[in-house]
Amino acid sequence: MKFTGKKYISLVSIIMLLSVLLVACSSEGSSNTGKSSSSDGDKVTSEGVKENVILGTHPQGSAYNSTSAGIAKVLSTKSSIKASIKPYAGTNAFFPLVDDGQIDMGLSSAPDLVWGIKGEFGYKNAHKNIRTLVIGNYPPTNGLIVREDSGISKTADLKGKRIASGYAGNQVAQSLVELHLKSVGLTWDDVEAVPVASPTAGLEALRDGRVDAAMGSSPLTAAAIETDAAVGGLKVLNIADVSPEDFDNFPEEVAAEIAEGIPGTRPFVYQGGGFVEEPVIIFEYPVILNASTNMSDETAYEIVKTLFENYEELHPVFSWLKEWSDKSMFEEKPPAPYHPGAIKYFKEKGLWTEDAEKYNEELLQLVN
Template identity: 35%
Template sequence: MKFCVLFSIAMAVGLLSQAGGVAAQQPIAIATPPSGSIYNSSAAAIGKVLADKAGLRMTLQAMGGSSQYLPIVNAGEVPLGIANVYETSLAVKGEDYFKGRPNKDLRVVAILYPLRNTIFVKKDSDIKKLADLKGKRGPTGFTSQRILTSVTNAALAPGGITLDDVKGVNVANIISNVNAFKEGRTDFFVFALGGAPIREADAAVGGVRALTAENTPAVVAAVKKQVPVAYLRLEKPSPANTGLLEQGYLVSYGVNLLASTKTPDDVVYKVVKAMHDNAADLGKVFPPLRMLDTKAMAQAVDGAEYHPGAAKYYKEVGQWPPKQM
């Protein structure tokens, strides 16, 4: 389902049916990767529910990827954005591909859900485990979404390999990584469980299969070498988990909603309160948001501070200070 279409319809209905203060309110923009990405679908769901339930007008600003838009959110040019917690830490502290460019004005708004990242191959492929990907064709580069190099290496780590062990095919971001697979240019792709592009790839190639990990101390250590905040999470097959044919462990880590010091306190407060109060509706619109834990929306993110508007609400509901992840 195209959540951006649903989002656009909801915005149009909201504008036509509501008057006064809501109609006059400037839309709150959320920066995301391209349409179809799990962050884009999450933002669309948040926008729809917050418009329906709280009268907040929101709009999506889809860009090439998070490594492009985090500095834009930091500068206050877009008030909100979505990223994983590891990239948030890198951005705030000015590490890795943000070296020399710390984004010190980024502020955490809320932890949304665990991103369950894994590798997908064709269902009838002779690739049965992650180690079998050595020497195969895989996505590399990720020029617009550079965090994907680390998270893909984390997904490959349980197999004892990295992207250095595959035949690289340059892609720009998470969506072009799926497209390369559908076009037959790669033998696997990386994506978070529950994303619509997995269903599209499944239909395009006659079925896909997720490669899972063994949960051992050595595997956990290998994963954390790539993404220090990652852990292994047990997942089971379900209609929402396309490609997961049997239960197994997937590399996981948190996703957060972000703002900047320039995003008004009252805007952030209203967004957090509306998400907290309408969490069940968020999950109905986009299944991964069913994992939003309203009792743990405030969790510590290494190097990052919480936005004052968010902190105000978390103090009111007894979620302050943030829990250690």
């Protein structure tokens, strides 16, 4: 049957009227769910917990992204919160958004938290609203890597070579490269710097032959493993060109420069895993799940409680998350002050101590 002219207009009018009535009925039906909306339009439960939260993370294919996806999955299935992730170039890109409440959380390295709060390096402003929720794992992090067929066997061989640099959204990656070069007496003046946007982009440049070396991200990162397969093998260069067997003699001055250059970072012997098949000397530092003072205490409490009580659900999702547990997610001396909602849970669990209180107060004085 065809509808033309006035009949067609009448039919459209009826459909539009029905649509309006259905929307109105739906709105009325939802008014008795026991949930409300906050002043800025965010829906919250009757307990004051925000229903939907966004977790800022690094680009797809990175270990941070995979870890964030696991956190979001557990929160979404084990709490009243529906969490989603949103990738950015790096912590430098999403930190300001967490700070002012445009997104709810971030997964960042400890060095990034220190720099971000102080407004140092790639951070234009001091983001003083950032607060720690839980401590994550201490992931193995490569320094510089090269292709297996490059003919480069040690860091000193990189003099005059093309090195991925800049890492616009990730100050840690840039600093790791600089410190790795410095460990053998090289600077950017000794190499050809090739700007890239992120560690993932650096791996792509290495795969495509546009650089000779790049920051290798985590040995367990999907992007690094894929690059290894694509080029027929990657080689990790030992920091300071010290062999793993000789790690006990690692230069103390180099270790001190690393700790000073990237807070919380240290060299260690990685025994292998991911695309790395034999022991190498690389970096490690903790990752931190953080929020800001814009997050309600109730929401922060719910997030911390859920992760503590369901940490085993994290383990199958991604290798980094296997190290997350109720024994490791709290430390007395975090890189940033704890969120009050997190402190409430720690007190209930008997984890909060006088030393933790004292150190937290010291951190608060530094950021205020």
